[in-house]
Amino acid sequence: MRPDNSHHLIAAAQRRRADTLQRARQALQDLGDTGQQRTVTQIAAHAGVSRSWLYAQPELRDQLRQLTATPQQGEPAAPQVARSSEASLRRRLSLAHERIRELDNDNRHLRGQIAVLHGQLRANRIAANPVADTVHDANTQVKPLESPLDPR
Known part of the structure; x- marks a missing residue:
């Protein structure tokens, strides 16, 4: 053993x-x-x-x-994050709303300009006035849409 x-x-x-x-x-x-x-x-x-x-x-x-x-004696304390005051938040909110209104007005203005330009383009095509269509004339791969009113 x-x-x-x-x-x-x-x-x-x-x-x-x-x-x-x-x-x-x-x-x-x-x-x-x-x-x-x-x-x-x-x-x-x-x-x-x-x-x-x-x-x-x-x-x-x-x-x-x-x-x-326990935090170390040599370590700096983490900075306290100051919360925004209610007045500050309200001011930021009102500025954001103001900016939204400005952008909305710009969009309406630009959409109006686009509508006017499309109307002029259509009127010129109906009146058979040649209009330089830079998008379709320069790009041979893009075919213009055929319209029953289009004299082409």
């Missing part, structure tokens, strides 16, 4: 666990000293361990929560 040597395996596993815990603690300390943000991913990468292993270590997880919950 062989002697039971499992105590060697148990001791090696305990040493490996203690070494890994020490590396993770050292990673926490190193990242804290440099002022870098401490996250589980960063500590895992720095210590050379998996994130799941870190999550399984309650004392490290608790220590990490404490360090990430």
Whole structure:
């Protein structure tokens, strides 16, 4: 019968666990000293361990929560975002409405000009006055629409 040597395996596993815990603690300390943000991913990468292993270590997880919950003394506080006042929002809204009215008026004016030009073009075609149709004359692939009133 062989002697039971499992105590060697148990001791090696305990040493490996203690070494890994020490590396993770050292990673926490190193990242804290440099002022870098401490996250589980960063500590895992720095210590050379998996994130799941870190999550399984309650004392490290608790220590990490404490360090990430309190802002560092050297870190500047995040700037407070000033909310727009109601008057400012109302002014922006009225300017937006004014701009919409201007654009709507421009569209109406341009549509009116297009209607007048189409009417002149149609009147000239009916009166058989030759009009230079730059779109269709320059492009031989585009065929003008045949109209019953078109004398062509």
